[in-house]
Amino acid sequence: MNTALDEIEFLARSPNRIRVLDALTAEPIERYDIEDATGVSRATLGRILDDFEERGWVTREGRQYETTHVGNYVAREFTGLVERFEPVPALNQVGQWFPQEGFGFDLGCLTGVEIIRSSKSDALAPTTHIAKRLRTADRARVITYSVLPDVMEVCWRGTVNGSLEFESVLDRGALGSFGTDPELVNQAQEMFESGQAEVFWYEGTIPSTVFIIDDVVLLCLSGGEGAPHAVIETDNETVRSWAESTIDTYCREGERLDPAQFTG
Secondary structure, three states, X not given: OOOHHHHHHHHXXXXXXXXXXXXXXXXXXXXXXXXHHHOOOHHHHHHHHHHHHHHOOEEEEOOEEEEOHHHHHHHHHHHHHHHHHOOHHHHHOOHHHOOOXXXXXXXXXXOOOEEEEOOOOOOOHHHHHHHHHHHOOOEEEEEEXXXXXXXXXXXXXXXXXXXOEEEEEEEHHHHHHHOOOHHHHHHHHHHHHHOOEEEEEEOOOOOOEEEEEOOEEEEEEOOOOOOOOEEEEEOOHHHHHHHXXXXXXXXXXXXXXXXXXXXX
16 A cells, blocks of 8 residues: 555656646546647556556546546645745755744745855855845835945945935844944944934844845845845745834834934
């Protein structure tokens, strides 16, 4: 008797079987139409249909094939399993840089995301992507434990010229970095004076850097270091809701920063 893993392996090791099963689930269909819909060769299709009939997944009446209740269940559940695993290959490449506690949403929400990674030829690709997004943004919110000078400069230019409404929450480490860089201090002063920027200070530690830039969320993966090794960009509504709620929480638990702290 086959186990559940045997049945999963039976489908997973053959994309042709998956395509044929999918074609069968819509409605009763003739064998030649299955060939046309799937591109599976006649001989291979014959073996697959025989296997499906043996398992009780399909029935045949004349020239027509149709899935049974069991076949429909298998197709539905296997499709769901594949969909759940869809983000895994991409996330495998960046998972080592996730914050230790992860994120507060189901990783299935990251299906189809864009991932920008650093490389030997472009170590700053993630930071460059963030800056590029900010240059054309109307509004941005961020929580961070690290200040990136290139990103800071874009935010400074945007707020000073009035094109960007900016809100940020910094933890102690990020706030401390201003004291070591007079240029950052000057930029912060001008951002405050513009009336376009609002900055909060959070006493605890912020575990990850998260941007909301207009309608997209950027999850910065840096493995606890400064500059991100990768950025995940998504417009998923669940992730956006989580990001908004998370930033709201840090704002409530933090204190609005006094511009006098940036007097140089």
